[in-house]
Amino acid sequence: MRVDLRLIADMVATGSRVLDIGCGDGALIADLEARRGCDARGLEIDMRLTSEAIARGLSVVQGDADSDLAHFPDDAFDYVVLSRTLQAVARPREVLAQMLRIGRRAVVSFPNFGHWPVRLHLLRHGRMPMTRAWSRQWYETPNIHPCTIRDFFVLCGGEGYVIETWLAADDMGNPMRGRRVGWANLLAEQGVFLLRRAG
Amino acid sequence: MSETVHFADGLALDCGQTLPDLDVAYRTYGRLSPAADNAVLVCHALTGDQYVAEPHAATGRPGWWQALVGPGKVIDTERYFVICANVLGGCMGSTGPTSRRPDGRVWGMEFPPITIRDMVRAQEKLVRHLGIERLFAVIGGSMGGMQALAWATTFPERVFAAVPIATASYHSAQNIAFHEVGRQAIFADPDFMGGDYAAAGKVPERGLAVARMAAHITYVSEQALTRKFGRKLRATDVRDISLFGDTFEVESYLRHQGSSFVRRFDANAYLTITRAMDLFDLAAEHDGDLTRAFAGSRTRFCVISFSSDWLFPTGQSRAIARALNQAAANVSFVEISTDKGHDAFLLEEPDFHAALRGFLAGCAAHWRRETA
Numbered sequence: 001m002r003v004d005l006r007l008i009a010d011m012v013a014t015g016s017r018v019l020d021i022g023c024g025d026g027a028l029i030a031d032l033e034a035r036r037g038c039d040a041r042g043l044e045i046d047m048r049l050t051s052e053a054i055a056r057g058l059s060v061v062q063g064d065a066d067s068d069l070a071h072f073p074d075d076a077f078d079y080v081v082l083s084r085t086l087q088a089v090a091r092p093r094e095v096l097a098q099m100l101r102i103g104r105r106a107v108v109s110f111p112n113f114g115h116w117p118v119r120l121h122l123l124r125h126g127r128m129p130m131t132r133a134w135s136r137q138w139y140e141t142p143n144i145h146p147c148t149i150r151d152f153f154v155l156c157g158g159e160g161y162v163i164e165t166w167l168a169a170d171d172m173g174n175p176m177r178g179r180r181v182g183w184a185n186l187l188a189e190q191g192v193f194l195l196r197r198a199g
Numbered sequence: 200m201s202e203t204v205h206f207a208d209g210l211a212l213d214c215g216q217t218l219p220d221l222d223v224a225y226r227t228y229g230r231l232s233p234a235a236d237n238a239v240l241v242c243h244a245l246t247g248d249q250y251v252a253e254p255h256a257a258t259g260r261p262g263w264w265q266a267l268v269g270p271g272k273v274i275d276t277e278r279y280f281v282i283c284a285n286v287l288g289g290c291m292g293s294t295g296p297t298s299r300r301p302d303g304r305v306w307g308m309e310f311p312p313i314t315i316r317d318m319v320r321a322q323e324k325l326v327r328h329l330g331i332e333r334l335f336a337v338i339g340g341s342m343g344g345m346q347a348l349a350w351a352t353t354f355p356e357r358v359f360a361a362v363p364i365a366t367a368s369y370h371s372a373q374n375i376a377f378h379e380v381g382r383q384a385i386f387a388d389p390d391f392m393g394g395d396y397a398a399a400g401k402v403p404e405r406g407l408a409v410a411r412m413a414a415h416i417t418y419v420s421e422q423a424l425t426r427k428f429g430r431k432l433r434a435t436d437v438r439d440i441s442l443f444g445d446t447f448e449v450e451s452y453l454r455h456q457g458s459s460f461v462r463r464f465d466a467n468a469y470l471t472i473t474r475a476m477d478l479f480d481l482a483a484e485h486d487g488d489l490t491r492a493f494a495g496s497r498t499r500f501c502v503i504s505f506s507s508d509w510l511f512p513t514g515q516s517r518a519i520a521r522a523l524n525q526a527a528a529n530v531s532f533v534e535i536s537t538d539k540g541h542d543a544f545l546l547e548e549p550d551f552h553a554a555l556r557g558f559l560a561g562c563a564a565h566w567r568r569e570t571a
Contacts (some may be wrong), residue, residue: 041529050533051554057561061520071521125372154303 001027003173004190008083008107011194012036012167016078019043019103021065021095022085026053033058043068066090069098077103084190086110087143093155094130100161100197110169110193114148114185132171133189149184149191156195164194201226201249201256201285203292204328209539210294216311219301221328223325224292225249225284227516229276229328236356236570238331239279239559240322242346242395245414246464247470248291253281257463259289263431266547273556277405278563279335284314286346287321288471294321296467297397306342307467308394315342315479320391323357326517333357335566336559339546341511344474348519360499362555365508365544368522369480370488374406374510377417377474381410385466394467400511406465408457415456420540424449490517492528499565501558502532502550505543513538523560531558 001009005028014019014036016158018030023042032038041092044050053060061068065082066089082095087110089095099106111133112118121129128138134146142146149168157161168176168188176188184191204219226249231238239265252268254261267273268281285293288310293482296310303478326334337350337358344366351361361552370378382420385391388406416424428449434440445451500523504516520532537543537552543551 002217006226047536048532051535051550054531054554055557057557057564059529059561061524061530062534063517063520063532068521072524073527076524076527121336131218139493156568194271 001031003108004169004192005031005083005173007167007169007173007175007192008081008109009036011107012038012079014038014111017076018079018081019072019077020081020083021099022082022088023053023058023060023071025049026056026058026060026082028052028081029058029060030056043117047179065095069095071101071104072098073098074101075104079103079107081107081151083107083109084111087146089145092145092147093159096155096159096161096195100195104196105164106161106195107193108152108195109190110147110152111190112149112185112188113146114150115189116186119186149188150181152165152191152193153181156193160198161195162198166191166193168192202294204325206324206328210317210324212251212311212317213314214312218294218311218359220294221287221321221324222287222292222294222298223321225282225325226251226253227283228328229279231331235247235331236333236335236566237279238326238329238334239281239284240326241274241281241338241339242322242337242343242350243283243286244341244343245476246411246460246469247343248289249283249285250291251481252281255463257457259321261554263545265432266545267552267555273426273552274338274559279559281327282329283466284317284322284325286342286472288318288468288475290465290468292398295465296471307397308465308469308470312478313471313475315349315475316353316484318475319346319353319540322350323354326357333359336360336362336562338362338364338555339366341541342476345476348481348492350480350566351496351500352484354491355496356420356500358490358498359566360501360559362501362503362558363516363519364503364543365505365511365516366519367511368482368492368519370477371515374417377413377510378477380413382470382473384413385470386408390434390465396466398456402461403466404458404461406470407461407464408454410469411460412453412457417510418540418542420509420538422497422507422538423540423542426538428452462471466533489522489524493523493528496526496528498528499562500530502530503544503554504549505541505551506531506532506534506536507538507541508541508543508571509543527558 029040032040050062071080080099168184285291344363385406386405391399393402431448482489504513523530
């Protein structure tokens with residue numbers, strides 16, 4: 001399992017109901033079911049990955065974060081997870097709102113566009129960054145809504161979401177020390193956030 | 200050979216009439232476990248029957264789902280006790296228009312209108328007769344998928360897992376229209392005799408064959424027809440082409456489909472079953488709200504559609520999956536990419552087979568955990 005998924009799994013309480021949006025082949029939900037006794041489900045847009053996940057005995061619906069979340073009832077899950085997918089959806093703000101409607105908490109991870117190699121690439125070459133995380137040309141990348149860790153703080157503040165915990169991680173998914181947003185925004189390859197609704 | 204169980208207490212139907220007695224013809228494969236916890240009910244489609252995993256008793260052709268059902272196969276008969284019953288209204292041994300009434304006359308066109316739920320109630324009597332309290336899974340494609348949905352909503356506590364494949368929660372106007380073309384073809388055949396053809400020793404072969412030909416077009420995709428036949432001509436020389444003969448390969452194929460169908464199927468049964476499909480509307484049974492049909496369901500669902508199926512397009516399966524999500528039910532849904540059309544559910548489709556095999560294995564693990 002990807003190391004960043006391990007970070008997410010550690011934020012999820014044992015025995016909870018979880019929806020993983022963009023679950024891929026279902027590695028995270030399989031782990032949550034096996035190790036934490038969760039009732040974990042997935043949403044995945046790709047047919048091959050969906051059928052692979054179903055073939056692993058997991059409950060996965062082929063669908064789209066932008067259009068299918070509206071069909072889940074309020075508070076259907078304890079956690080709704082979106083790992084490294086926020087930057088690829090058409091309407092990130094609405095997807096977040098849906099996540100915190102159908103789930104009591106949301107776990108969101110995304111590649112940090114404020115990471116220093118990204119900044120350096122743009123500064124040195126004056127072109128859209130091409131790094132390990134941002135590896136596709138601007139005209140064919142699925143990552144149409146890149147954001148920085150600081151951007152995400154601002155969005156959560158504006159939407160009134162409570163950040164229960166967050167951590168910065170390097171490109172291997174190993175959590176980094178230090179709690180300062182500015183440093184994390186420069187040094188972290190990705191951010192992982194646990195959110196809940198205010199009140 | 201097929202077995203038949205007779206229920207002398209008959210069956211009360213949705214239409215308000217009661218069948219005075221009921222026969223259910225069925226086949227089973229594999230062995231029922233001592234705890235009776237490994238039973239899989241396979242539901243057949245419009246023109247299918249109970250010969251799911253063995254050569255057909257009448258035609259000798261391979262079972263209609265022999266690719267999936269058998270030892271070591273997707274629906275593994277070494278593990279599961281597989282049951283398949285001829286539907287109520289059918290013509291392979293279960294009570295239907297070819298059966299006799301208590302007074303000895305054949306039902307014919309006077310057979311009462313039945314619903315998908317009536318078919319399921321007849322199967323439920325069989326399942327109880329076999330000593331099975333809870334089915335591990337109900338699986339079916341097309342009309343069989345409608346039955347799987349009807350099972351999960353009529354007897355929710357008795358279905359652990361349901362797999363509706365290439366189906367819909369209601370029969371669309373387009374589907375009803377195609378059925379009506381088939382029915383009118385049967386009515387227009389002079390040998391139909393107002394439905395009393397059996398008494399006159401006749402068979403409305405032409406009408407039934409045309410109905411089958413029209414329906415068969417809806418079972419395949421344009422790409423599949425093009426790949427198989429294209430514009431290939433039967434005649435090699437243009438001078439051999441006649442205006443109304445078998446000019447194109449695709450015509451010859453359809454005529455063969457029609458003529459072989461009439462040898463194994465009854466026209467009144469075709470009318471009865473197509474009508475039952477037309478009447479199917481699961482939401483309508485729950486005040487127009489499909490979500491309510493699934494409210495509180497603990498059944499695990501796996502909804503599967505095929506990308507080139509234009510008879511039961513993916514949107515209709517997605518609507519089922521969304522209603523199940525709305526009801527907070529446990530659901531998997533996948534659209535399998537294929538160019539084979541509606542019939543893909545009967546054919547070699549590795550992604551479909553892998554998904555179904557894995558879904559059943561996952562359900563078996565959950566079932567063990569739940570009953571442990």
